[in-house]
Amino acid sequence: MVRCTHKGCGQEFDPENNGPESCTYHPGAPIFHEGSKSWSCCSDVNKPVLDFDDFMKIPGCAKGQHTDEAPKVAPKPQPAPQANLTMTSSQAGTETYSSAPTPKAPTEAAPAPKIVEEEDDLSVPVPPGTVCRHKGCNVAYESDELHRKEGGAAAECTYHPKPPIFHEGSKVSISATFAALRLANNISQGYLCCKRRVLEFDEFLRIEGCTKGRHVFVPKKTAEPEEEQFTQCRIDHYQTPTEVHASVFAKQADANTSIVKIEENEVFLDLYLPGKKRFRKTLSLWGPVKPDESSYKFFGTKLELKLRKADTRSWTLLEKTDRDLGNINFTFGVGGRTGTIGAKELILDDVNRARV
Secondary structure: OEEOOOOOOOOEEOHHHOOOOOEEEOOOOEEEEOOEEEEOOOOOOOOOEOOHHHHHOOOOOEEEOOOOOOOOOOOOOOOOOOEEEEEEEEEOOEEEEEEEEOOOOOOOOOOOOOOOOOOEOOOOOOOOOOEOOOEOOOOEOOOHHHHOOOOOOOOEEEEEOOOEEEEEOOOOOOOOOOHHHOEHHHEEEEEOOOOOEEOOHHHHHOOOOOEEEEOOOOEOOOOOOOOOEEOOOOEEEEEOOOEEEEEEOOOOOOOOOOEEEEOOOEEEEEEEEOOOEEEEEEEEEOOOEOHHHOEEEEOOOOEEEEEEEOOOOOOOOOEOOOOOOOOOOOOEOOEOOOOOOOOOEOOOOHHHHHHO
């Protein structure tokens, strides 16, 4: 028996019994964009998901024969080195510039989240063919004596105890048209528990586990914490001449129970998150807003606030502060869903709008 290398399949098959429609797989490439995950071949049929495990469960959209051929690896793009222009001399009105590669600033890795591993509930029977829940294992259950009994021939599990990570491999300019199509081969992929990183999604699926333990076919139920835990959420923002847009990165906040109140000088947030977590904060706004013309909307990964300014002043910050900030300003942004580079519409003030 050999294992099929088609994306979304991964089953073992007999080459002598390999029919024309025995394999169900994804012929396209994975798409990762702003936390959502889908396949380019069926994104209009299968709704994008947020959790990686749910992404791996998206059923294939094409049928064909199984194969054990190694997928073709596209050549890795080589980004052009960035350079700074520096004036080296100025004589007789002539300025001479030289360029040098921009040194890359060292970055500190964020602390890894605390992971609580699942345990197999040996008192619950397992249907044959159930796949081990551990990442990187993919062993299918056959019997208790083989896979669950201590000392069984295949009871040892080699897996990744921590979740996968996806980081952009290179910083490049992307137009708005292609911003939603950042495929996995542009992203460095790996697991938090080990050092190996790859660019191709097929190589990522083949990263061998780094930890040995017991298989988990039916996890034990864990009691949820009785008390709520208050947590912090990152808030980003930008402004136009008439509005301030803020993004509260509260993933999977409950829109039915959460509370958002927009007042003239304050915004009150009380957001209920999964796992008995809660985020509460009152934003003392830099300037007054019009509550009746302001709005908010919940998304899968964040809460979007659209605050209508009561006057035309430029906000130095989102919130008031007692610190001396000196001569700094909060720059104007551009229109579009995120208000970042590649947005769809340029926002002009009244003076510049009249010139167009």
